[in-house]
Every structure is written in C-alpha cells, then in structure tokens.
Amino acid sequence: MDALTLARLQFGVTTVYHFFFVPLSLGLSIIVALMQTIYVVKGDEKYKQMAKFWGKLLLINFAMGVVTGIVQEFQFGMNWSEYSRFVGDIFGAPLAVEALVAFFIESTFLGLWIFGWDKLSKRVHLASIWLVALAANISAFWILVANSFMQNPVGYQIAESGRAEMTDFFALIRNPNVWLQFPHVALGGLTTAAFFILGISAFHLLRNKTGNLDAFRASTRMSLVIGTLAVLATMGFGHAQGQRMADTQPMKLAAAEGLWEAEDPAGLSMFQIGNEADRTSVINIRVPSLLSFLSYNTLDGKVQGINDLQAQYEQQYGAGNYVPPAIWLTYWSFRAMVGAGALMFVLGLAGLALTFRNQFSNGKGKWLLRLLIPAIILPYLANSTGWMLTEMGRQPWIVQGLMTIDKAVSPNVTVEMLWISLIGFTAVYGLLMVADIYLLQKYARQDVGGSGTLIPWSGSSTEPKTADEKARYEGAY
Numbered sequence: 001m002d003a004l005t006l007a008r009l010q011f012g013v014t015t016v017y018h019f020f021f022v023p024l025s026l027g028l029s030i031i032v033a034l035m036q037t038i039y040v041v042k043g044d045e046k047y048k049q050m051a052k053f054w055g056k057l058l059l060i061n062f063a064m065g066v067v068t069g070i071v072q073e074f075q076f077g078m079n080w081s082e083y084s085r086f087v088g089d090i091f092g093a094p095l096a097v098e099a100l101v102a103f104f105i106e107s108t109f110l111g112l113w114i115f116g117w118d119k120l121s122k123r124v125h126l127a128s129i130w131l132v133a134l135a136a137n138i139s140a141f142w143i144l145v146a147n148s149f150m151q152n153p154v155g156y157q158i159a160e161s162g163r164a165e166m167t168d169f170f171a172l173i174r175n176p177n178v179w180l181q182f183p184h185v186a187l188g189g190l191t192t193a194a195f196f197i198l199g200i201s202a203f204h205l206l207r208n209k210t211g212n213l214d215a216f217r218a219s220t221r222m223s224l225v226i227g228t229l230a231v232l233a234t235m236g237f238g239h240a241q242g243q244r245m246a247d248t249q250p251m252k253l254a255a256a257e258g259l260w261e262a263e264d265p266a267g268l269s270m271f272q273i274g275n276e277a278d279r280t281s282v283i284n285i286r287v288p289s290l291l292s293f294l295s296y297n298t299l300d301g302k303v304q305g306i307n308d309l310q311a312q313y314e315q316q317y318g319a320g321n322y323v324p325p326a327i328w329l330t331y332w333s334f335r336a337m338v339g340a341g342a343l344m345f346v347l348g349l350a351g352l353a354l355t356f357r358n359q360f361s362n363g364k365g366k367w368l369l370r371l372l373i374p375a376i377i378l379p380y381l382a383n384s385t386g387w388m389l390t391e392m393g394r395q396p397w398i399v400q401g402l403m404t405i406d407k408a409v410s411p412n413v414t415v416e417m418l419w420i421s422l423i424g425f426t427a428v429y430g431l432l433m434v435a436d437i438y439l440l441q442k443y444a445r446q447d448v449g450g451s452g453t454l455i456p457w458s459g460s461s462t463e464p465k466t467a468d469e470k471a472r473y474e475g476a477y
Helices: 003-019 022-042 045-078 081-115 122-151 169-174 178-207 213-248 250-257 290-296 306-317 327-356 366-372 374-394 415-444 467-474
Strands: 156-158 164-166 268-275 280-287 397-399
Touching: 003 022, 003 045, 003 374, 003 415, 022 045, 022 122, 022 178, 022 213, 045 081, 045 178, 045 213, 045 415, 081 122, 081 164, 081 169, 081 397, 122 169, 122 178, 122 374, 122 397, 169 178, 178 213, 178 327, 178 366, 178 374, 213 250, 213 290, 213 327, 250 306, 250 327, 250 374, 268 290, 268 327, 280 290, 327 366, 327 374, 366 374
Parallel strands: none
Antiparallel strands: 156 164, 268 280
C-alpha cells in the first residue's frame, strides 16, 4: 500500500471508531434529561433511579468518545497537512468554536451532574443535565458545519497564495447541507440511544431477576415512543439529503445506486453485482422509475450515471479519475443504512402495538424482547455505514470541487510511519473497545437503583444526612 491509501485507511478506522460512541452520547443525554425532568415534575422516584442507571452508561460512553475524538484533531496535521494548509482558515473556525464553547460546557456541567445529586437543588441539578444534552448536540452541529463545507463549499475565496480563505462565517452556518445533515445525525443519536435502552431493558425483562422491573418497563415504553418517532424523522431527513445529493453531488448518488449510465426515468437498484473495472453491471435488479421519484418527486426525472459524470468532470476539472473508489462499498453501505433503519422502524411499531395492549406488563411479548436485544447493533450499523456513504461517496474529492484527496496528504509522511501508527491506533482502540464493552455490560446487568461507583446512589456515603441537607436538595430553590 502507498502512503495515500494507508493515510485514508488510518483516518477511516479512527473516524468510524470515534463515531461509534458519538450518536449514543447525543441521544442518551437527552433521554436521561427527560427521565430526570419527569422525576422533578412528578416526584416519581422510579424516574430518578432510571436517570441514574442510564446516566452511568452515558458516562462510560462519553469518556470513550472523548478519548478517541482527540486523535482526530492530530491527524489533520500529521497525515493531512496539505489539506490543513489549503482549508485550515475555514475548517479550523467551527472546530475551535466547538472546543471552546460546546465541549467545555458539556464536560463542565457533566461533572456538576455527576457529583451534584446531593449538593444541588433539584432544578439546578436538572439544568445541568439539560446543558450537557444541549452542549453535546451543539458540539455535533459545529463538527457538521466543518464537514458540510467539505461536501458543499460556501463562504470562501481562493487567495493569491492558493489557499481557501473564509469570506463569510455566517455562510458556513447557513450552508443548506448543515440543516439537513445535523437533524439527520441528531435524530440518529436519539434512535441509537432508544434502541440501546430497549435492548438492555429487554434483557432485564426476560431475565426477570431484578427487583425493579417497573423501571425497565417504563424505560421500554419511553424508548419505544422516542425511537420509533426518531427513526421515522431520520428517514425523512435522509430522503431530503438524497434529493439534495442529486443536485450537488450527483456522482455520490450514482455510486450509491451503481448507476453507470444516465437513465430517464431511473430505476432504484435493489440488488446488483457490478464489474467496476469495466463499469458495467453483471446482475442488476431495479424497480423502474423509483429512483427518479425519490430524487425529484417525479416519475420522469433524469439521473446522471457514473460514466456520464466522469466525462463531464474531465471537461470541467481536467484529466483525472473522478469516480469514487470501491463503488461496491458505497453501494452496499447505502443499503445497509436504509435496511437497518427500516428494520428498526418495524420493531418500533411492533413494540408500540404490544405496549398499547399492555402485553409487556403481563408477561407476553417475549418474542419481541428477544429480538430487541440483538437489535442494539442496528443503529450502530446504520450510523457507521451512513458515514461510509457520506465520506467514501464524495471521493476523490476531499473538498467537493476544490481539492482531491491525493493532493491533501502530507508529503513527508512515509509508508513506514503510517504502518506503525495504523497498527498502534488499531491495537489501542481494540483494547479500548474491550474495556468499553466490559464496563457497559457490567453496569448494564445491574438492577435499577443498584450499587455503582460512577454516580452517587441513594444510600451511599454522599446521601444527605441531616434535615438541612435534605431540604437543600429537595426544596431549597
């Protein structure tokens, strides 16, 4: 492998691994805040126990996300220095805002929430977790502002030095790509958290060995509603992204569909085995006109093919290969993402139907509970393959229409350096994954209200001892 391939592989490994944790933190922080809100409003201790139980798992996931995210920042300078030199004036601004504002708020108030159960009033403590949830999602927003510039460059000019320089910061924020990408990611986070809670709750309900099954039933009902609505909304924003893709990144759409030649009307590919070398299809099962309808809301819309776009880009940008590498990965990533989303929606509807019939409370519906446990993996599959589609489909561009990825890699990084760092990152991340799975399953197996060291529990040494201390927590606000 050459240096470019290894640099791409290393960034892909670290990015997918980091993004494995991000959606759960985005969604779980909101659901935990909702649980604590119900406790504060209604005074129901069950929801306080639920907030603490799921809050422990949030803390584990948050810590892993922070550790793996730090590496991302360094890679821009180490492996992609030419990219940083070209676009750093623009790309660095939203990243700086994210770190200085959103991340600092998130980490600060998360600490207050962890240690403030017995020291802050109910309302102040509740505000802490809501600020964590808000800051986490604002953090994602600024990251996506930076990424959206790569997908759809706006608010810049090419200076005499050859660098891209920002001319309008607010154009970055108003980038239409952001306002489709951010809701898609945020709602995907809610979906991830909901099915995470559903899987663990189903485990406890089936085992029937905990002393507080009502809390897991309540968690199941709440997550079914949130998860089903979130996955439906995620599909809606994903559809809107697909329509925008047809206008701004037609090569990505063509690669996602394995569409070699332009079609009018265009059929949606259901299954395809292609020959990438010859840019032809060996087997291709398509639904007539469906791709045109999904792209343009009409049965007669023309969708450009890979070969047509390659010829067009050669005239527009000069000689070169503008076809995304590994089209099969882009094609199947799209289908894995959509398939996982559709399956989650079906499971959510089935769960809601059983909930309305009260079948989880009377011991029925075990068949669905058994399905919900392995279904934990579905949102992770959708998240990872969705990012593969987003990033692989844009290539060979690292910034759409401005810079190809072969011109972005650091010129002084050698193959040996990249092999060493790739093996090192993979080994360390593998150990972190083992630690993460161990901690998550350890604390997930505990009963709601059980012992634990991540958050002070009722009955712990930090429980208020005097009437004054209890009054300060319960009502002195």
